[in-house]
Amino acid sequence: MIVTTARKQANALKEKAALCAAKLGARFVERQDRSLEALFAAYGEDVCIVGKERQTLYKYKEAVPFFYHPNASFIRYKQWQKTGTDPFIDAAGLSTGDEVLDATLGMGADAVMAAIAVGRTGTVTGLExxxxxxxxxxxxxxxxxxxxxxxxxxxxxVNVVNTGSAAYFQHMKDKSVDVVYFDPMFETKVASPGLEGLRHFACSETLTKSVLDDAKRVARRAVVLKGHWQSEQFARFGFTVNRRQHATFQYGVMEV
Structure with missing residues:
Protein backbone atom coordinates (compact mmCIF):
# COMPACT_ATOMS: atom_id res chain seq x y z
CA MET A 1 0.00 0.00 0.00
CA ILE A 2 1.10 3.56 -0.71
CA VAL A 3 -0.08 6.64 1.18
CA THR A 4 -0.30 10.06 -0.42
CA THR A 5 -2.11 13.36 -0.01
CA ALA A 6 -5.22 14.78 -1.57
CA ARG A 7 -4.49 17.01 -4.56
CA LYS A 8 -5.70 20.11 -2.74
CA GLN A 9 -3.39 21.36 0.03
CA ALA A 10 -0.90 18.59 -0.76
CA ASN A 11 2.03 20.35 0.92
CA ALA A 12 0.06 21.07 4.10
CA LEU A 13 -1.02 17.42 4.34
CA LYS A 14 2.41 15.81 3.88
CA GLU A 15 3.15 15.40 7.59
CA LYS A 16 -0.29 13.93 8.28
CA ALA A 17 0.09 11.51 5.36
CA ALA A 18 3.56 10.45 6.51
CA LEU A 19 2.19 9.66 9.99
CA CYS A 20 -0.62 7.65 8.41
CA ALA A 21 1.91 5.69 6.35
CA ALA A 22 3.92 4.90 9.48
CA LYS A 23 0.81 3.60 11.27
CA LEU A 24 -0.09 1.37 8.33
CA GLY A 25 3.45 0.18 7.68
CA ALA A 26 3.03 1.61 4.19
CA ARG A 27 5.10 3.86 1.94
CA PHE A 28 4.50 7.60 1.67
CA VAL A 29 4.78 9.06 -1.83
CA GLU A 30 4.38 12.60 -3.14
CA ARG A 31 1.08 13.20 -4.91
CA GLN A 32 2.57 15.37 -7.67
CA ASP A 33 -0.98 16.14 -8.84
CA ARG A 34 -1.34 12.59 -10.19
CA SER A 35 -4.73 10.98 -10.70
CA LEU A 36 -5.73 7.78 -8.91
CA GLU A 37 -5.27 5.86 -12.17
CA ALA A 38 -1.76 7.28 -12.54
CA LEU A 39 -0.89 6.22 -8.99
CA PHE A 40 -2.14 2.69 -9.69
CA ALA A 41 -0.04 2.58 -12.86
CA ALA A 42 3.09 3.93 -11.17
CA TYR A 43 3.07 1.78 -8.03
CA GLY A 44 0.77 -1.21 -8.63
CA GLU A 45 -0.55 -1.11 -5.05
CA ASP A 46 -3.57 -0.15 -2.97
CA VAL A 47 -3.75 3.59 -2.30
CA CYS A 48 -4.62 5.57 0.83
CA ILE A 49 -5.35 9.24 0.20
CA VAL A 50 -5.10 11.56 3.20
CA GLY A 51 -7.32 14.62 2.97
CA LYS A 52 -8.04 17.48 5.32
CA GLU A 53 -11.22 15.90 6.72
CA ARG A 54 -10.93 12.19 5.94
CA GLN A 55 -8.72 9.34 4.79
CA THR A 56 -9.82 7.22 1.83
CA LEU A 57 -8.68 3.76 0.72
CA TYR A 58 -8.75 2.40 -2.81
CA LYS A 59 -8.08 -1.22 -3.66
CA TYR A 60 -5.63 -1.57 -6.55
CA LYS A 61 -7.43 -0.95 -9.85
CA GLU A 62 -10.77 -0.41 -8.08
CA ALA A 63 -12.57 2.94 -8.28
CA VAL A 64 -14.91 2.37 -5.32
CA PRO A 65 -13.59 4.25 -2.26
CA PHE A 66 -13.63 3.15 1.35
CA PHE A 67 -13.81 5.87 3.99
CA TYR A 68 -15.44 6.35 7.38
CA HIS A 69 -18.89 7.87 7.67
CA PRO A 70 -21.21 7.28 10.66
CA ASN A 71 -24.37 7.59 8.58
CA ALA A 72 -26.00 4.35 9.77
CA SER A 73 -25.23 4.95 13.44
CA PHE A 74 -26.36 8.58 13.29
CA ILE A 75 -29.72 7.64 11.76
CA ARG A 76 -30.17 4.99 14.44
CA TYR A 77 -29.13 7.43 17.15
CA LYS A 78 -31.76 9.95 16.03
CA GLN A 79 -34.38 7.20 15.97
CA TRP A 80 -33.30 6.05 19.45
CA GLN A 81 -33.66 9.64 20.69
CA LYS A 82 -37.25 9.71 19.46
CA THR A 83 -38.39 6.22 20.44
CA GLY A 84 -35.99 5.06 23.15
CA THR A 85 -35.49 1.80 21.27
CA ASP A 86 -32.89 0.27 18.95
CA PRO A 87 -32.93 -3.35 17.72
CA PHE A 88 -29.36 -4.08 18.82
CA ILE A 89 -29.56 -2.26 22.17
CA ASP A 90 -32.84 -4.00 22.94
CA ALA A 91 -31.64 -7.47 21.90
CA ALA A 92 -28.46 -7.15 23.95
CA GLY A 93 -30.29 -5.61 26.90
CA LEU A 94 -27.68 -2.88 27.21
CA SER A 95 -27.81 -0.31 29.97
CA THR A 96 -25.61 2.29 31.64
CA GLY A 97 -22.30 0.93 32.87
CA ASP A 98 -22.24 -2.25 30.79
CA GLU A 99 -19.01 -3.56 29.25
CA VAL A 100 -19.41 -4.63 25.62
CA LEU A 101 -17.07 -6.43 23.24
CA ASP A 102 -17.92 -6.11 19.55
CA ALA A 103 -15.92 -8.99 18.09
CA THR A 104 -16.50 -7.99 14.44
CA LEU A 105 -16.36 -4.18 14.28
CA GLY A 106 -16.61 -3.38 10.56
CA MET A 107 -17.91 0.18 10.20
CA GLY A 108 -18.77 0.24 13.90
CA ALA A 109 -22.45 1.24 13.76
CA ASP A 110 -23.48 -1.25 16.44
CA ALA A 111 -20.45 -0.39 18.57
CA VAL A 112 -21.45 3.28 18.49
CA MET A 113 -25.00 2.42 19.52
CA ALA A 114 -23.56 0.31 22.34
CA ALA A 115 -21.45 3.29 23.46
CA ILE A 116 -24.56 5.45 23.53
CA ALA A 117 -26.43 2.86 25.61
CA VAL A 118 -23.70 2.14 28.16
CA GLY A 119 -22.73 5.79 28.62
CA ARG A 120 -19.55 7.20 30.10
CA THR A 121 -19.38 4.62 32.87
CA GLY A 122 -19.49 1.70 30.43
CA THR A 123 -16.91 0.46 27.94
CA VAL A 124 -17.06 -0.64 24.31
CA THR A 125 -14.19 -2.44 22.60
CA GLY A 126 -14.35 -3.22 18.89
CA LEU A 127 -12.17 -5.89 17.31
CA GLU A 128 -11.29 -5.60 13.62
CA VAL A 158 -15.30 3.10 21.05
CA ASN A 159 -11.88 1.52 21.56
CA VAL A 160 -10.70 -0.14 18.33
CA VAL A 161 -8.27 -3.07 18.49
CA ASN A 162 -6.74 -4.47 15.30
CA THR A 163 -6.99 -8.20 15.90
CA GLY A 164 -9.17 -11.21 15.22
CA SER A 165 -11.62 -12.40 17.86
CA ALA A 166 -10.06 -15.86 18.35
CA ALA A 167 -6.66 -14.40 19.22
CA TYR A 168 -8.16 -11.72 21.48
CA PHE A 169 -10.30 -14.17 23.44
CA GLN A 170 -7.21 -16.19 24.40
CA HIS A 171 -6.00 -13.34 26.60
CA MET A 172 -9.35 -12.58 28.25
CA LYS A 173 -10.37 -13.71 31.70
CA ASP A 174 -13.65 -15.55 32.34
CA LYS A 175 -16.71 -13.33 32.77
CA SER A 176 -14.79 -10.17 31.88
CA VAL A 177 -17.45 -8.35 29.81
CA ASP A 178 -21.24 -8.21 30.00
CA VAL A 179 -22.00 -8.82 26.32
CA VAL A 180 -20.05 -10.23 23.37
CA TYR A 181 -21.40 -9.35 19.93
CA PHE A 182 -20.82 -10.91 16.51
CA ASP A 183 -21.83 -9.63 13.09
CA PRO A 184 -20.15 -12.12 10.69
CA MET A 185 -19.64 -9.98 7.62
CA PHE A 186 -21.08 -11.05 4.29
CA GLU A 187 -22.30 -14.49 5.37
CA THR A 188 -25.16 -13.74 3.00
CA LYS A 189 -24.42 -11.20 0.30
CA VAL A 190 -26.84 -8.29 0.42
CA ALA A 191 -26.74 -5.53 -2.17
CA SER A 192 -25.41 -2.41 -0.45
CA PRO A 193 -23.42 0.16 -2.42
CA GLY A 194 -22.20 1.70 0.83
CA LEU A 195 -20.39 -1.53 1.73
CA GLU A 196 -18.66 -2.18 -1.59
CA GLY A 197 -15.50 -0.30 -0.63
CA LEU A 198 -15.38 -2.10 2.71
CA ARG A 199 -15.65 -5.52 1.05
CA HIS A 200 -12.34 -5.00 -0.75
CA PHE A 201 -10.44 -4.81 2.55
CA ALA A 202 -12.50 -7.09 4.80
CA CYS A 203 -11.17 -10.23 6.48
CA SER A 204 -13.62 -13.09 6.30
CA GLU A 205 -13.92 -14.68 9.75
CA THR A 206 -16.34 -17.58 10.05
CA LEU A 207 -18.05 -18.05 13.40
CA THR A 208 -16.97 -21.43 14.77
CA LYS A 209 -17.95 -23.45 17.82
CA SER A 210 -14.55 -22.87 19.44
CA VAL A 211 -14.80 -19.09 19.01
CA LEU A 212 -18.37 -19.14 20.32
CA ASP A 213 -17.31 -21.24 23.31
CA ASP A 214 -14.69 -18.62 24.14
CA ALA A 215 -17.28 -15.87 23.75
CA LYS A 216 -19.57 -17.65 26.23
CA ARG A 217 -16.64 -18.02 28.60
CA VAL A 218 -15.79 -14.31 28.67
CA ALA A 219 -19.39 -13.03 28.70
CA ARG A 220 -21.13 -12.44 32.01
CA ARG A 221 -24.61 -12.10 30.57
CA ALA A 222 -25.07 -12.86 26.88
CA VAL A 223 -23.63 -13.46 23.43
CA VAL A 224 -25.49 -11.69 20.62
CA LEU A 225 -25.35 -12.66 16.95
CA LYS A 226 -26.56 -10.57 14.02
CA GLY A 227 -27.50 -12.40 10.85
CA HIS A 228 -29.58 -12.36 7.72
CA TRP A 229 -33.11 -13.60 8.34
CA GLN A 230 -32.26 -16.68 6.26
CA SER A 231 -29.09 -17.45 8.22
CA GLU A 232 -28.73 -20.99 9.52
CA GLN A 233 -26.29 -19.93 12.22
CA PHE A 234 -28.99 -19.03 14.72
CA ALA A 235 -30.34 -22.58 14.80
CA ARG A 236 -26.92 -24.20 14.36
CA PHE A 237 -25.49 -22.58 17.47
CA GLY A 238 -28.67 -22.36 19.55
CA PHE A 239 -29.45 -18.64 19.53
CA THR A 240 -32.92 -17.42 20.46
CA VAL A 241 -34.29 -14.98 17.89
CA ASN A 242 -37.13 -12.57 18.58
CA ARG A 243 -38.10 -12.13 14.93
CA ARG A 244 -38.60 -8.56 13.73
CA GLN A 245 -41.27 -8.49 11.05
CA HIS A 246 -40.04 -7.49 7.58
CA ALA A 247 -36.46 -6.97 8.85
CA THR A 248 -33.64 -8.20 6.59
CA PHE A 249 -31.39 -8.76 9.59
CA GLN A 250 -32.24 -10.36 12.92
CA TYR A 251 -30.50 -10.53 16.29
CA GLY A 252 -30.06 -13.83 18.11
CA VAL A 253 -29.33 -13.96 21.84
CA MET A 254 -27.64 -16.68 23.87
CA GLU A 255 -27.77 -16.10 27.61
CA VAL A 256 -24.85 -17.50 29.58
Whole structure:
Protein backbone atom coordinates (compact mmCIF):
# COMPACT_ATOMS: atom_id res chain seq x y z
CA MET A 1 0.00 0.00 0.00
CA ILE A 2 1.10 3.56 -0.71
CA VAL A 3 -0.08 6.64 1.18
CA THR A 4 -0.30 10.06 -0.42
CA THR A 5 -2.11 13.36 -0.01
CA ALA A 6 -5.22 14.78 -1.57
CA ARG A 7 -4.49 17.01 -4.56
CA LYS A 8 -5.70 20.11 -2.74
CA GLN A 9 -3.39 21.36 0.03
CA ALA A 10 -0.90 18.59 -0.76
CA ASN A 11 2.03 20.35 0.92
CA ALA A 12 0.06 21.07 4.10
CA LEU A 13 -1.02 17.42 4.34
CA LYS A 14 2.41 15.81 3.88
CA GLU A 15 3.15 15.40 7.59
CA LYS A 16 -0.29 13.93 8.28
CA ALA A 17 0.09 11.51 5.36
CA ALA A 18 3.56 10.45 6.51
CA LEU A 19 2.19 9.66 9.99
CA CYS A 20 -0.62 7.65 8.41
CA ALA A 21 1.91 5.69 6.35
CA ALA A 22 3.92 4.90 9.48
CA LYS A 23 0.81 3.60 11.27
CA LEU A 24 -0.09 1.37 8.33
CA GLY A 25 3.45 0.18 7.68
CA ALA A 26 3.03 1.61 4.19
CA ARG A 27 5.10 3.86 1.94
CA PHE A 28 4.50 7.60 1.67
CA VAL A 29 4.78 9.06 -1.83
CA GLU A 30 4.38 12.60 -3.14
CA ARG A 31 1.08 13.20 -4.91
CA GLN A 32 2.57 15.37 -7.67
CA ASP A 33 -0.98 16.14 -8.84
CA ARG A 34 -1.34 12.59 -10.19
CA SER A 35 -4.73 10.98 -10.70
CA LEU A 36 -5.73 7.78 -8.91
CA GLU A 37 -5.27 5.86 -12.17
CA ALA A 38 -1.76 7.28 -12.54
CA LEU A 39 -0.89 6.22 -8.99
CA PHE A 40 -2.14 2.69 -9.69
CA ALA A 41 -0.04 2.58 -12.86
CA ALA A 42 3.09 3.93 -11.17
CA TYR A 43 3.07 1.78 -8.03
CA GLY A 44 0.77 -1.21 -8.63
CA GLU A 45 -0.55 -1.11 -5.05
CA ASP A 46 -3.57 -0.15 -2.97
CA VAL A 47 -3.75 3.59 -2.30
CA CYS A 48 -4.62 5.57 0.83
CA ILE A 49 -5.35 9.24 0.20
CA VAL A 50 -5.10 11.56 3.20
CA GLY A 51 -7.32 14.62 2.97
CA LYS A 52 -8.04 17.48 5.32
CA GLU A 53 -11.22 15.90 6.72
CA ARG A 54 -10.93 12.19 5.94
CA GLN A 55 -8.72 9.34 4.79
CA THR A 56 -9.82 7.22 1.83
CA LEU A 57 -8.68 3.76 0.72
CA TYR A 58 -8.75 2.40 -2.81
CA LYS A 59 -8.08 -1.22 -3.66
CA TYR A 60 -5.63 -1.57 -6.55
CA LYS A 61 -7.43 -0.95 -9.85
CA GLU A 62 -10.77 -0.41 -8.08
CA ALA A 63 -12.57 2.94 -8.28
CA VAL A 64 -14.91 2.37 -5.32
CA PRO A 65 -13.59 4.25 -2.26
CA PHE A 66 -13.63 3.15 1.35
CA PHE A 67 -13.81 5.87 3.99
CA TYR A 68 -15.44 6.35 7.38
CA HIS A 69 -18.89 7.87 7.67
CA PRO A 70 -21.21 7.28 10.66
CA ASN A 71 -24.37 7.59 8.58
CA ALA A 72 -26.00 4.35 9.77
CA SER A 73 -25.23 4.95 13.44
CA PHE A 74 -26.36 8.58 13.29
CA ILE A 75 -29.72 7.64 11.76
CA ARG A 76 -30.17 4.99 14.44
CA TYR A 77 -29.13 7.43 17.15
CA LYS A 78 -31.76 9.95 16.03
CA GLN A 79 -34.38 7.20 15.97
CA TRP A 80 -33.30 6.05 19.45
CA GLN A 81 -33.66 9.64 20.69
CA LYS A 82 -37.25 9.71 19.46
CA THR A 83 -38.39 6.22 20.44
CA GLY A 84 -35.99 5.06 23.15
CA THR A 85 -35.49 1.80 21.27
CA ASP A 86 -32.89 0.27 18.95
CA PRO A 87 -32.93 -3.35 17.72
CA PHE A 88 -29.36 -4.08 18.82
CA ILE A 89 -29.56 -2.26 22.17
CA ASP A 90 -32.84 -4.00 22.94
CA ALA A 91 -31.64 -7.47 21.90
CA ALA A 92 -28.46 -7.15 23.95
CA GLY A 93 -30.29 -5.61 26.90
CA LEU A 94 -27.68 -2.88 27.21
CA SER A 95 -27.81 -0.31 29.97
CA THR A 96 -25.61 2.29 31.64
CA GLY A 97 -22.30 0.93 32.87
CA ASP A 98 -22.24 -2.25 30.79
CA GLU A 99 -19.01 -3.56 29.25
CA VAL A 100 -19.41 -4.63 25.62
CA LEU A 101 -17.07 -6.43 23.24
CA ASP A 102 -17.92 -6.11 19.55
CA ALA A 103 -15.92 -8.99 18.09
CA THR A 104 -16.50 -7.99 14.44
CA LEU A 105 -16.36 -4.18 14.28
CA GLY A 106 -16.61 -3.38 10.56
CA MET A 107 -17.91 0.18 10.20
CA GLY A 108 -18.77 0.24 13.90
CA ALA A 109 -22.45 1.24 13.76
CA ASP A 110 -23.48 -1.25 16.44
CA ALA A 111 -20.45 -0.39 18.57
CA VAL A 112 -21.45 3.28 18.49
CA MET A 113 -25.00 2.42 19.52
CA ALA A 114 -23.56 0.31 22.34
CA ALA A 115 -21.45 3.29 23.46
CA ILE A 116 -24.56 5.45 23.53
CA ALA A 117 -26.43 2.86 25.61
CA VAL A 118 -23.70 2.14 28.16
CA GLY A 119 -22.73 5.79 28.62
CA ARG A 120 -19.55 7.20 30.10
CA THR A 121 -19.38 4.62 32.87
CA GLY A 122 -19.49 1.70 30.43
CA THR A 123 -16.91 0.46 27.94
CA VAL A 124 -17.06 -0.64 24.31
CA THR A 125 -14.19 -2.44 22.60
CA GLY A 126 -14.35 -3.22 18.89
CA LEU A 127 -12.17 -5.89 17.31
CA GLU A 128 -11.29 -5.60 13.62
CA UNK A 129 -9.03 -8.17 11.95
CA UNK A 130 -8.34 -6.04 8.87
CA UNK A 131 -5.61 -3.47 9.51
CA UNK A 132 -6.79 -1.02 6.82
CA UNK A 133 -10.39 -1.12 8.09
CA UNK A 134 -9.28 -0.82 11.73
CA UNK A 135 -7.18 2.23 10.83
CA UNK A 136 -9.84 4.02 8.79
CA UNK A 137 -12.63 3.38 11.30
CA UNK A 138 -10.51 4.19 14.36
CA UNK A 139 -9.36 7.45 12.77
CA UNK A 140 -12.90 8.33 11.75
CA UNK A 141 -14.29 7.68 15.22
CA UNK A 142 -11.68 10.02 16.69
CA UNK A 143 -11.95 12.79 14.12
CA UNK A 144 -15.59 12.95 12.96
CA UNK A 145 -17.06 16.35 13.85
CA UNK A 146 -20.74 16.36 12.79
CA UNK A 147 -23.48 15.65 15.33
CA UNK A 148 -24.34 16.70 18.86
CA UNK A 149 -22.05 16.22 21.84
CA UNK A 150 -23.71 13.00 23.00
CA UNK A 151 -23.20 11.37 19.61
CA UNK A 152 -19.62 12.60 19.20
CA UNK A 153 -18.64 11.45 22.68
CA UNK A 154 -20.06 8.00 21.89
CA UNK A 155 -17.85 7.83 18.79
CA UNK A 156 -14.79 8.69 20.86
CA UNK A 157 -15.54 6.03 23.48
CA VAL A 158 -15.30 3.10 21.05
CA ASN A 159 -11.88 1.52 21.56
CA VAL A 160 -10.70 -0.14 18.33
CA VAL A 161 -8.27 -3.07 18.49
CA ASN A 162 -6.74 -4.47 15.30
CA THR A 163 -6.99 -8.20 15.90
CA GLY A 164 -9.17 -11.21 15.22
CA SER A 165 -11.62 -12.40 17.86
CA ALA A 166 -10.06 -15.86 18.35
CA ALA A 167 -6.66 -14.40 19.22
CA TYR A 168 -8.16 -11.72 21.48
CA PHE A 169 -10.30 -14.17 23.44
CA GLN A 170 -7.21 -16.19 24.40
CA HIS A 171 -6.00 -13.34 26.60
CA MET A 172 -9.35 -12.58 28.25
CA LYS A 173 -10.37 -13.71 31.70
CA ASP A 174 -13.65 -15.55 32.34
CA LYS A 175 -16.71 -13.33 32.77
CA SER A 176 -14.79 -10.17 31.88
CA VAL A 177 -17.45 -8.35 29.81
CA ASP A 178 -21.24 -8.21 30.00
CA VAL A 179 -22.00 -8.82 26.32
CA VAL A 180 -20.05 -10.23 23.37
CA TYR A 181 -21.40 -9.35 19.93
CA PHE A 182 -20.82 -10.91 16.51
CA ASP A 183 -21.83 -9.63 13.09
CA PRO A 184 -20.15 -12.12 10.69
CA MET A 185 -19.64 -9.98 7.62
CA PHE A 186 -21.08 -11.05 4.29
CA GLU A 187 -22.30 -14.49 5.37
CA THR A 188 -25.16 -13.74 3.00
CA LYS A 189 -24.42 -11.20 0.30
CA VAL A 190 -26.84 -8.29 0.42
CA ALA A 191 -26.74 -5.53 -2.17
CA SER A 192 -25.41 -2.41 -0.45
CA PRO A 193 -23.42 0.16 -2.42
CA GLY A 194 -22.20 1.70 0.83
CA LEU A 195 -20.39 -1.53 1.73
CA GLU A 196 -18.66 -2.18 -1.59
CA GLY A 197 -15.50 -0.30 -0.63
CA LEU A 198 -15.38 -2.10 2.71
CA ARG A 199 -15.65 -5.52 1.05
CA HIS A 200 -12.34 -5.00 -0.75
CA PHE A 201 -10.44 -4.81 2.55
CA ALA A 202 -12.50 -7.09 4.80
CA CYS A 203 -11.17 -10.23 6.48
CA SER A 204 -13.62 -13.09 6.30
CA GLU A 205 -13.92 -14.68 9.75
CA THR A 206 -16.34 -17.58 10.05
CA LEU A 207 -18.05 -18.05 13.40
CA THR A 208 -16.97 -21.43 14.77
CA LYS A 209 -17.95 -23.45 17.82
CA SER A 210 -14.55 -22.87 19.44
CA VAL A 211 -14.80 -19.09 19.01
CA LEU A 212 -18.37 -19.14 20.32
CA ASP A 213 -17.31 -21.24 23.31
CA ASP A 214 -14.69 -18.62 24.14
CA ALA A 215 -17.28 -15.87 23.75
CA LYS A 216 -19.57 -17.65 26.23
CA ARG A 217 -16.64 -18.02 28.60
CA VAL A 218 -15.79 -14.31 28.67
CA ALA A 219 -19.39 -13.03 28.70
CA ARG A 220 -21.13 -12.44 32.01
CA ARG A 221 -24.61 -12.10 30.57
CA ALA A 222 -25.07 -12.86 26.88
CA VAL A 223 -23.63 -13.46 23.43
CA VAL A 224 -25.49 -11.69 20.62
CA LEU A 225 -25.35 -12.66 16.95
CA LYS A 226 -26.56 -10.57 14.02
CA GLY A 227 -27.50 -12.40 10.85
CA HIS A 228 -29.58 -12.36 7.72
CA TRP A 229 -33.11 -13.60 8.34
CA GLN A 230 -32.26 -16.68 6.26
CA SER A 231 -29.09 -17.45 8.22
CA GLU A 232 -28.73 -20.99 9.52
CA GLN A 233 -26.29 -19.93 12.22
CA PHE A 234 -28.99 -19.03 14.72
CA ALA A 235 -30.34 -22.58 14.80
CA ARG A 236 -26.92 -24.20 14.36
CA PHE A 237 -25.49 -22.58 17.47
CA GLY A 238 -28.67 -22.36 19.55
CA PHE A 239 -29.45 -18.64 19.53
CA THR A 240 -32.92 -17.42 20.46
CA VAL A 241 -34.29 -14.98 17.89
CA ASN A 242 -37.13 -12.57 18.58
CA ARG A 243 -38.10 -12.13 14.93
CA ARG A 244 -38.60 -8.56 13.73
CA GLN A 245 -41.27 -8.49 11.05
CA HIS A 246 -40.04 -7.49 7.58
CA ALA A 247 -36.46 -6.97 8.85
CA THR A 248 -33.64 -8.20 6.59
CA PHE A 249 -31.39 -8.76 9.59
CA GLN A 250 -32.24 -10.36 12.92
CA TYR A 251 -30.50 -10.53 16.29
CA GLY A 252 -30.06 -13.83 18.11
CA VAL A 253 -29.33 -13.96 21.84
CA MET A 254 -27.64 -16.68 23.87
CA GLU A 255 -27.77 -16.10 27.61
CA VAL A 256 -24.85 -17.50 29.58
Missing amino acids: ASQPIAHIVSTGLKEWQEGNETFLQALRR
